Amino acid sequence: MNTRAASGLERGDRRFGLMLTAPGLAVLFLVIIFPLLFALITSFFDYTLINPNHDTFVGLDNYQEVLDEEYILTSLWVTLKFVLASVMIEFAIGFSVALALNSVTRFKNFYYLILLAPLLINPVVVGLLWRMILHTELGIANYAISLMNIDPVNWLGNANAAFWTVVMVDIWHQFSFMAILLLAGLASLPREPYEAARVDGASSFSCFIHITLPLMRPVIIVALLLRFVFAIKTFDIVFIMTKGGPGTATDIISYFIYRAAFFGLDIGRASAMSIALLLIVLALTIYLYRYMTSLR
Amino acid sequence: MSEITLRNVSKIYGSDDAAVNNINLDIKDGEFMVLLGPSGCGKSTTLRMIAGLESITAGDIFIDGKLINDIDPAERDLAIVFQNYALYPHMNVAANLAFGLKLRKVPKDQIESRILKTANTLGISELLTRRPRELSGGQQQRVALGRAMVREPVAFLFDEPLSNLDAKLRATMRTELVKLHNDLGTTIIHVTHDQVEAMTMGDRICIMRKGIIEQVGKPLEVYRNPANIFVAGFLASPPMNLIEGSFEQEGDSLKIEVSGITLTIPAHFANAYGNVHSRKDVILGIRPEDIYTDSNDGRYTCMETQVVAVEALGPETIMVVKLPGGKEISARLDRSFRAPIGSALKLYADIERMHLFDPETEKAIVAR
Ligand SMILES: Nc1ncnc2c1ncn2[C@@H]1O[C@H](COP(=O)(O)OP(=O)(O)OP(=O)(O)O)[C@@H](O)[C@H]1O
Numbered sequence: 315m316n317t318r319a320a321s322g323l324e325r326g327d328r329r330f331g332l333m334l335t336a337p338g339l340a341v342l343f344l345v346i347i348f349p350l351l352f353a354l355i356t357s358f359f360d361y362t363l364i365n366p367n368h369d370t371f372v373g374l375d376n377y378q379e380v381l382d383e384e385y386i387l388t389s390l391w392v393t394l395k396f397v398l399a400s401v402m403i404e405f406a407i408g409f410s411v412a413l414a415l416n417s418v419t420r421f422k423n424f425y426y427l428i429l430l431a432p433l434l435i436n437p438v439v440v441g442l443l444w445r446m447i448l449h450t451e452l453g454i455a456n457y458a459i460s461l462m463n464i465d466p467v468n469w470l471g472n473a474n475a476a477f478w479t480v481v482m483v484d485i486w487h488q489f490s491f492m493a494i495l496l497l498a499g500l501a502s503l504p505r506e507p508y509e510a511a512r513v514d515g516a517s518s519f520s521c522f523i524h525i526t527l528p529l530m531r532p533v534i535i536v537a538l539l540l541r542f543v544f545a546i547k548t549f550d551i552v553f554i555m556t557k558g559g560p561g562t563a564t565d566i567i568s569y570f571i572y573r574a575a576f577f578g579l580d581i582g583r584a585s586a587m588s589i590a591l592l593l594i595v596l597a598l599t600i601y602l603y604r605y606m607t608s609l610r
Numbered sequence: 611m612s613e614i615t616l617r618n619v620s621k622i623y624g625s626d627d628a629a630v631n632n633i634n635l636d637i638k639d640g641e642f643m644v645l646l647g648p649s650g651c652g653k654s655t656t657l658r659m660i661a662g663l664e665s666i667t668a669g670d671i672f673i674d675g676k677l678i679n680d681i682d683p684a685e686r687d688l689a690i691v692f693q694n695y696a697l698y699p700h701m702n703v704a705a706n707l708a709f710g711l712k713l714r715k716v717p718k719d720q721i722e723s724r725i726l727k728t729a730n731t732l733g734i735s736e737l738l739t740r741r742p743r744e745l746s747g748g749q750q751q752r753v754a755l756g757r758a759m760v761r762e763p764v765a766f767l768f769d770e771p772l773s774n775l776d777a778k779l780r781a782t783m784r785t786e787l788v789k790l791h792n793d794l795g796t797t798i799i800h801v802t803h804d805q806v807e808a809m810t811m812g813d814r815i816c817i818m819r820k821g822i823i824e825q826v827g828k829p830l831e832v833y834r835n836p837a838n839i840f841v842a843g844f845l846a847s848p849p850m851n852l853i854e855g856s857f858e859q860e861g862d863s864l865k866i867e868v869s870g871i872t873l874t875i876p877a878h879f880a881n882a883y884g885n886v887h888s889r890k891d892v893i894l895g896i897r898p899e900d901i902y903t904d905s906n907d908g909r910y911t912c913m914e915t916q917v918v919a920v921e922a923l924g925p926e927t928i929m930v931v932k933l934p935g936g937k938e939i940s941a942r943l944d945r946s947f948r949a950p951i952g953s954a955l956k957l958y959a960d961i962e963r964m965h966l967f968d969p970e971t972e973k974a975i976v977a978r
């Protein structure tokens with residue numbers, strides 16, 4: 315009796331919940347699931363912007379073509395370099411900042427605010443801002459270094475400099491994400507083991523090595539993986555600042571796919587690449603999820 | 611082996627009142643010193659200042675005559691067992707024990723043999739590969755103790771290490787700690803608010819209240835001669851009965867009137883009273899165990915009382931009774947003794963063992 319009444323209520327609740335979420339789910343479906351399925355289907359067709367229809371089924375040909383692509387390895391290599399460089403440097407800076415902020419007691423909120431500011435700026439705006447700052451003749455960066463008698467640098471025009479400029483801008487934009495995440499982890503560490511370690515004879519350095527690092531391991535892994543996933547998808551700042559150039563210096567995979575679709579006009583091939591990229595990111599995400607749930 | 615000396619030590623957190631207020635304490639080499647006091651009286655703070663985990667606001671702390679105020683905790687070579695154990699959560703038991711030794715660059719084979727020996731002593735050999743979260747409270751406590759022991763420090767600091775254990779395990783660990791102290795002969799400072807621990811374990815007890823030391827002495831000494839009302843009312847359970855009263859001069863003999871009962875003051879108290887006290891008011895203290903059901907051939911003083919509550923504890927019966935003036939006192943009587951609640955009961959107090967306190971200074975009036 316009772317249980318039936320309860321389950322009836324439960325069913326009512328569930329229906330009400332579904333009704334509430336339906337509009338949101340519909341929008342999600344339209345902007346995420348539908349494009350995804352469309353891309354998946356398109357990746358099996360010879361679908362170009364000259365001939366935009368699903369008439370010619372080509373099976374896995376698009377995927378085969380992607381593997382044969384001449385410059386895709388270059389692009390993947392640039393992406394790998396970019397992801398590793400920016401995430402690792404962000405981690406180093408973020409962790410140092412988090413450690414420093416963790417021992418600060420006064421004006422903590424003020425520092426938080428400064429730290430969070432770049433993160434709140436839209437990536438497109440970040441790209442535009444830095445393009446102006448780094449402008450060869452008019453930018454403030456070259457003016458500043460000219461005051462120190464350093465020759466102006468062609469930040470975005472020189473192949474070697476451009477790659478590191480993009481990395482630097484990404485670090486400027488994103489390191490605080492890492493810092494905030496790690497800071498939250500540090501703040502939640504128990505205090506007692508540190509006291510025990512100090513009495514046991516540990517210096518600050520051995521406390522860091524033997525206590526902070528092992529206890530922070532889950533947070534570090536989550537922070538790194540999240541940033542890896544985000545970094546692989548980086549598009550905006552490259553699109554705004556370098557357009558993948560000069561040459562292939564900053565031609566990361568997302569921009570490479572974009573070019574295939576809207577310059578090469580070959581939507582089928584671009585879709586195949588997107589799906590492949592999605593699978594890589596998905597694998598990383600699944601690992602992340604598994605890891606996080608295995609901690610409980 | 612070491613002597614620990616506190617000179618005018620104070621600790622003030624932020625802008626609060628002093629958590630520890632100008633205390634002086636000499637702990638002798640190899641002594642088992644118990645710090646006893648109610649919650650918040652500054653026991654942990656004192657211990658943490660000795661360990662170096664808390665800065666000293668004023669005063670000096672010496673170990674073996676060496677000033678250690680500004681010496682890093684790592685170099686004091688003390689071992690502390692924390693109130694909440696504070697094991698390293700990411701290391702197994704063996705690694706917890708080994709940590710301090712590794713930092714001190716003890717050779718590997720020696721580390722291993724010391725861990726095994728300590729684990730055997732504490733009965734935790736089977737737990738060496740477990741993580742702290744896989745241990746019960748009692749097991750964690752023994753690991754925390756092991757981590758302190760294995761280091762062979764100059765002194766142990768225990769912060770209520772037995773407070774989380776069940777009664778039986780606590781009794782066992784009490785004896786174990788005393789044995790450990792006898793075997794090692796290392797100086798121990800043991801913080802507790804448990805009466806039994808204080809009475810049975812310590813060479814001396816230091817009773818604290820609100821950041822100051824009320825009395826230091828051998829357990830039985832403090833029990834027999836509490837220096838003031840606080841110590842009298844804090845030590846032992848049930849504690850000493852404290853009854854307000856006033857003196858009456860009746861011819862040659864000095865009498866005291868407490869809660870409707872008149873007692874004749876023994877001569878040695880009368881003398882002490884004459885020396886130190888000119889007021890009429892006094893507080894009389896009598897321990898529950900100095901109250902009997904028979905008069906011992908008229909030597910004890912009779913009190914007409916009414917039974918309020920009976921606590922049959924097994925080994926003894928605690929009787930709460932009301933004096934004619936309305937004051938309730940407790941008496942520790944034979945385990946077989948029973949009386950219905952509300953009934954009248956004649957009890958006899960051994961007045962020779964009474965204590966008198968000055969209500970103004972709260973200090974004991976010492977009999978000579
Ligand atoms: N870190 C701190 N900051 C501010 N005040 C503190 C701090 N630690 C302790 N106190 C205060 O100092 C006083 C003494 O605290 P302490 O921990 O030494 O008491 P205790 O005798 O160990 O009590 P318990 O038996 O409950 O452990 C208390 O009033 C407490 O509120």
Ligand SMILES: [Mg+2]
Pocket residue numbers: 653654655693769
């Ligand atoms: Mg405490």
